[in-house]
Amino acid sequence: MNPQSRWEQERQAGKNKRMKSIIEAAEKVFSRKGFEKTTMQDIADEENLGIATVFRYFPKKDKLIVAVAVNLLERYLTVFQTVASKNCTCLEKIEILFNHFIFDIEPENLECTQLLEAFESYASTSLEELGDYHQYIEVRKRISDTLTLIMEEGICDGSIRSDIQVKEVLASVINAFGLFSRKLSLFERIPFFEDEIEPRVQLAITKQIFLEYIKAK
Amino acid sequence: MNPQSRWEQERQAGKNKRMKSIIEAAEKVFSRKGFEKTTMQDIADEENLGIATVFRYFPKKDKLIVAVAVNLLERYLTVFQTVASKNCTCLEKIEILFNHFIFDIEPENLECTQLLEAFESYASTSLEELGDYHQYIEVRKRISDTLTLIMEEGICDGSIRSDIQVKEVLASVINAFGLFSRKLSLFERIPFFEDEIEPRVQLAITKQIFLEYIKAK
DNA sequence: TGATCATGATAGTATAACTATCATGACTAT
DNA sequence: ATAGTCATGATAGTTATACTATCATGATCA
Secondary structure, rough: OOOHHHHHHHHOOOOOOHHHHHHHHHHHHHHHHHHHHHHHHHHHHOOOOOOOHHHHHHOOHHHEEEEEEEEEHHHHHHHHHHHHHHOOOOHHHHHHHHHHHHHHOHHHHHHHHHHHHHHHHHHHHOOOOOHHHHHHHHHHHHHHHHHHHHHHHHHHHOOEOOOOOOHHHHHHHHHHHHHHHHHHHHHHHHHOOOOOOOHHHHHHHHHHHHHHHHEOO | HHHHHHHHHHHHHOOHHHHHHHHHHHHHHHHHHHHHOHHHHHHHHHHOOOOHHHHHOOOOOOHHHHHHHHHHHHHHHHHHHHHHHHOOOOOHHHHHHHHHHHHHHOOHHHHHHHHHHHHHHHHOOOOOOOHHHHHHHHHHHHHHHHHHHHHHHHHHOOEEOOOOHHHHHHHHHHHOOOOHHHHHHHHEEEEEHHHOOOOHHHHHHHHHHHHHHEOOO
């Protein structure tokens, strides 16, 4: 067996240790500075690596960006799965998810949501090759499936109205998550934005609108 | 009077003819290629101008991007105002607005919505100087005021439930516009996205959720 | 002990934002 | 009509950054 190809295999499987450390470093820097303004040098510096090393693992910046997004979304998936297996009503589960990703006191989760939102925006406008992007879509689908499960359960136990189109409604819920996280980041950056509606209030309202809609009458 | 300063005044007021033509050209190119991938050269070529001329009017690419967004949003404002003065119920007005910007057969309006969505995302991550951005916020506020008017009218005439927080709910509506336009652009770019929910269906559901929520019981 | 290979350093290319300068030709005021 | 003004275009140059190529070094592994 050729060791070169073993390394290459590891690299492609994303199981390489250094690769993981670069992804984690990149996530930090992207969160701070955004995808566009972050340079590959910034990421190398974060881990005290040579820039050539970063390029060895991620020959294109876009590849690194997708890798960060996929990594993040996979962490999300486990949260969704954990909540899904909890022993409470569907409505409670959905509220737990809202609270976890948006209203959590820890700002960390919110930052993740913001980064994912930024990624989807980046993907739809700036991503050059869509080849790696299907990986992201895969994980996104599994999250969607998990939520579908939660809602179908809710219809069975009578806590959710039975005449809704499950997949479509929850897609709206998912999108609502990301949407307001972006508004929050705008709000934080721009002082004269003050007299607009506080995004957290707006988010709470949106949550209410969705919950009221899906609740069994 | 100093002619140099007159030109400078015109330039700053945005009333200069050439300036307008550059903004219109830029809007076309930005719509096609996105903010990031569009070069100043592209914009100059679109109008057969020298690149130096473009830089004379817009010393930074960011300034041109904001100018395009403000110009676009001002066109939106007139639509909102026109619909507001129509002689029909509040619910009908809101539905007209949905239809106009998203479901319209003319793809032109949808492209505008997508460009605005892209701009807000760009503003929250990549815009370097927020100085010009307040102009955009101003117009956005006037649109918000117009919508508030529509909804308050609806509460008076009894077509809208009276216990909602008007400003917050309509902010949700406005954001829903932009959100799905981005999903649409993703959908158009990515073939293997096919088995996801059709964004137009999703958008229709969202419209339904909001309308049902605000409707008087 | 010797071969392999990840790493870092460095130099180089391409592209695009942005600056500076100057010739030209259209417009404007008298 | 003429002279001056000024928008424009052409061009050359600067800087930043994505990305490539190459080589020395030192850790690891057989």
